Amino acid sequence: MLGRLFELRLEVMKFLANKGQHEHLAAMKADNYVFETAYLVDIFASLNKLKLQGSNRHVLAFHDSIDAFKAKLVLWHTCTGNTVSFPTLTELLEDKPAPGSLVATSTEHLSDLITELGCYFPELPSGKNKMLNITRNPFQRTVEEILKELQ
Template identity: 35%
Template sequence: MLGLLYELREVAIFLDLQQKADFHDKFQSEGFQSSLAYLVDIFEALNALDLKLQGKHNIHTHHDTIRTFMAKLDLWKCRIQLGNRASFSYLDSALIHGNLDSEFKRQIITHLTDLKTEFIRYFPAIDEKREAWKFIRN
């Protein structure tokens, strides 16, 4: 849904026709478009994770999928710190000037850190050395 909002330029036309200049200007601003593009990328990743967690998989497959996603969050955070936007295709295309400003970079890093913290809270680590886990795994 966010992807449609990002891609549909008719929203700006609608705001202009409704004489909502303040909303129109804000919606068209590079900062808002960059933030929206980042959110589109994040929600696409979360939707892909959701699809992977559906179906007739076992707890080990789900555990591995969630751990992999949390590792991706760390990877994305490191890439953003270095100014690499390769993992965020919408964000990459939205940035006109080609660089992330330091404040937006900080916001993304904070968001990715908070997202990982919430994943850890919802999916606590499993002690993989426990015999019961090894028995079930094999």
């Protein structure tokens, strides 16, 4: 939905101008709005790729998807200014430079997102994670890796 709004932003601006919504029109024309919306389009696209719903998947696959996404967020947070993982934003940056506040805003957002995901999906205790590893793929485990309680 957000991606579609971003694609149609020029048409939406024309609509707002025709309806006399000058306050909303000014907000949409602001550079911060355009760049931050492009950034959010890419974040939501990444979240949608997690596929946290559906059949024929088990809880460990969901857990692995969340862990991979959390690692991706940490990587994006540490590589501040690198927009390779954000195609919509990268495409926009080819036309004009980003405002100075974009890096600070996106870094703060990534930090908040990492914190919130950590609250909703905390790390498993190491003993519990070892116990689940045998369930993920039992044929790739050695006897030493398997807890004695499970042998």
